[in-house]
Structures are given as structure tokens and as C-alpha cells.
Amino acid sequence: MKPVEIFVMSKKEKENIISHTVNKYGEKLMAFIKPKVRNSEDAEDILQEVWFQFSNLTNISDIVNISGWLFSVTRNKITDNYRKKRTENLEDFNYEDESGLILIRDILLEDNDKNPELKLFQDDIWKELLKALEELPEKQRLVYVENEFNDKTLQQIADEQNQNIKTIISRKAYAVKHLRYKLKELYQDLKND
Numbered sequence: 001m002k003p004v005e006i007f008v009m010s011k012k013e014k015e016n017i018i019s020h021t022v023n024k025y026g027e028k029l030m031a032f033i034k035p036k037v038r039n040s041e042d043a044e045d046i047l048q049e050v051w052f053q054f055s056n057l058t059n060i061s062d063i064v065n066i067s068g069w070l071f072s073v074t075r076n077k078i079t080d081n082y083r084k085k086r087t088e089n090l091e092d093f094n095y096e097d098e099s100g101l102i103l104i105r106d107i108l109l110e111d112n113d114k115n116p117e118l119k120l121f122q123d124d125i126w127k128e129l130l131k132a133l134e135e136l137p138e139k140q141r142l143v144y145v146e147n148e149f150n151d152k153t154l155q156q157i158a159d160e161q162n163q164n165i166k167t168i169i170s171r172k173a174y175a176v177k178h179l180r181y182k183l184k185e186l187y188q189d190l191k192n193d
Contacts, residue, residue, distance in 0.1 A: 015164040018055050022155050022165050025070055032071065036078050045176070046077045048169055051154075055166030132182035136175050143168055144175035 029050065033043040050073050054060070063069050133141055142161075146152045152160075158168040 014060055015166075017060050018051075018165050019155065019158070021054065021066060021070070022051060025067065026153070026155070029070060029074055032074060033078060037081060042081060046074065046081055048154075048173055048176075049077050050074050051165065051169045052173060055164075055169060128182065129179070132179050135182070136178055140171045140175040140178075143171040144179070147172055 026047070029047055030043060033046050034040065037043050037046065050070060053073055054070065057063075133144070136144065143154075143157055146157050146160075147154060154168045154172060155165060157163075158165045161168070
């Protein structure tokens, strides 16, 4: 009987494969996801889940067709997104005024020079958002701020911080989860006023 050879990939080799795969397939997967979901935040969350699952594989080298695997997992994540109860995010929060429903995100970015009530509302939301950001561990906060406010890709952040992409993806996921929880509380408070 012939002995079985077991190939053990080094951490560096795995990180290189992950980094190369993110760079090669990131835009293609996002283009595949966006038309199938409600908003860009859902698309980003799904892509983040795909990268998280990919980066946690112990046998990346065993995948014969990485493209096929990625698109299959992405399809499954999109389906899961439809099935599960949607987690509220910033675009899901609505505020009613005389003209109908306005997204809180739109309110945050709206010019408030002529509307003192709007300014107070914006100030409350920004205060809570910044407070929630401060509660995050520094590394999670930095990843979130760089990605969301400074428009850096997760790969750019990983390169700048000399971290592997898996670590950056995890930090962003934890930050998003915390912020959603905190903003959900704010939304409930505003809704009950």
C-alpha cells in the first residue's frame, strides 16, 4: 500500500492565494451580486461573507475551480439573504415627515441650514453613530472608517496595515454587527417618540 501524501499549505501561501483571489474576483462577484439584492450594503455584506467563508477554508488548494466555487457560494449567500429576516441597516431606517418617507442616510447628508429641526435630528444620529464607533476596538474602528468613510477597499487596508485580508474582513464584519445593533436601538427610540 502506497503512503498517502498530505500537502500542508503554509500560512503565507494561503494568504497569497486569498489576496490574489480577492483582487481577481472581487469586482466580478460584486457585479454578480448587485442586481440581485436590494441595496449596495446588502451586496457588500454578501461579498464579505463569501470572503470570510473562503478565508476560513482549510483546504483552499483542493478547490479545482475557484471561480465556480466562489460563484456557487455567492449564489447560496444571496439565497440566504432572501430567506433570512433582514438585519436593519442605515438604509432601512425611515423617518416620516409631511412629504413622506425619507431615508435617514439621506437626512444625514441633507443640507440643514434652513431647517433647525433637521439639524437637531442629524446631530442626534451622528452623535450616536460616533459614540458607537468609539465603543469599537481600535482596529475594528480603523477598518470600518477607512472602508466606509475613506472609500478604501478591504484589500488596500490589509496592504496598508500589513495584515492578511481574512483579518481585515473579520474586523469589518464585527464592526458592522456592533454598529447595526447600536443604530437599531436609536431607530427604536426615534420610532417611539
